[in-house]
């Protein structure tokens with residue numbers, strides 16, 4: 020039993036621009052220290068600008084914040100809930116300064132990511148450590164909740180989302196439907212130091228156990244941002260759709276962004292725009308499943324992750340892998356980005 024005395028929950032997320040003037044400074048924050056060509060940054064900037072420079076991610080986190088507060092109230096959990104981002108306002112350091120001013124000494128953080136990797140785990144822990152260093156004495160101590168890829172309430176929420184999309188496929192074509200699960204591609208050199216793909220595959224397998232083991236499914240990747248010579252996780256979602264068409268056996272695709280918890284710009288552009296346009300061109304019907312968002316079962320899961328830490332309730336996990344660790348080992352999710360070679 021953990022039985023820790025936390026005095027706040029800290030929702031920690033990625034952040035997104037909320038107007039055209041935010042887009043470039045946001046992308047500079049996202050890409051600091053990463054080996055990504057400037058052309059790719061400008062290209063992604065155009066994706067954001069085509070939606071008025073606003074990513075839905077911040078509003079989705081505001082909605083999640085409200086849903087968590089309501090859930091805590093209903094279950095008599097007396098913890099204030101704060102929110103801070105890595106890349107855009109409200110920034111992690113500013114929220115942690117506010118927490119200090121409010122007298123918060125020890126917070127439990129929930130990262131909006133269920134899968135181990137540098138960006139979704141270690142980098143957030145580094146962001147928090149940097150904030151603590153910058154705030155100095157009295158900065159809140161922060162622990163994190165575990166990765167939730169195999170939590171039964173998360174799987175239940177995901178199954179419900181996938182089933183809703185699947186229900187839109189005409190009955191007589193369902194048996195031949197292809198399920199594509201997408202996640203953010205990462206450099207192989209990042210994937211080598213974490214269980215990102217293994218955990219994603221386990222979530223997909225668990226979701227499909229409920230949908231039906233007779234259906235065909237695959238995990239594919241989206242939103243690749245590296246230089247062409249650097250290997251990233253494959254196959255890319257659009258490349259795979261094209262191949263499937265060539266193989267000649269696909270009329271309907273259910274696509275679920277398993278690697279993301281909200282329908283932010285990378286979902287709206289890379290799936291709903293790019294992948295959808297490709298499917299239309301190839302004569303494939305694509306039904307995109309919503310991410311878990313504020314699904315009641317996802318909010319339940321957040322409450323359960325908090326309760327297991329404050330009250331020592333059971334650490335729920337299903338499938339072939341155990342519940343992930345609460346405290347990351349020292350080498351968890353390491354990543355040393357390859358730099359571009361200096362010009363001679």
Ligand SMILES: C=CC1=C(C)c2cc3[nH]c(cc4nc(cc5[nH]c(cc1n2)c(C)c5CCC(=O)O)C(CCC(=O)O)=C4C)c(C)c3C=C
Nearest residue numbers: 032033049053063131132136138139203205244279280283
């Ligand atoms: C080296 C790895 C990565 C690069 C480069 C990268 C560029 C990049 N990402 C976004 C927008 C988003 N990324 C998000 C999540 C995310 N990104 C990476 C890795 C790289 N991204 C990973 C491993 C993940 C998943 C883990 C996580 O941090 O969440 C998200 C979603 C965040 C969320 O809370 O859901 C967005 C949005 C851009 C615009 C970009 C560069 C052009």
Ligand SMILES: [Fe+2]
Nearest residue numbers: 049138203242
């Ligand atoms: Fe990313």
Ligand SMILES: [Fe+2]
Nearest residue numbers: 140347351352
């Ligand atoms: Fe970790």
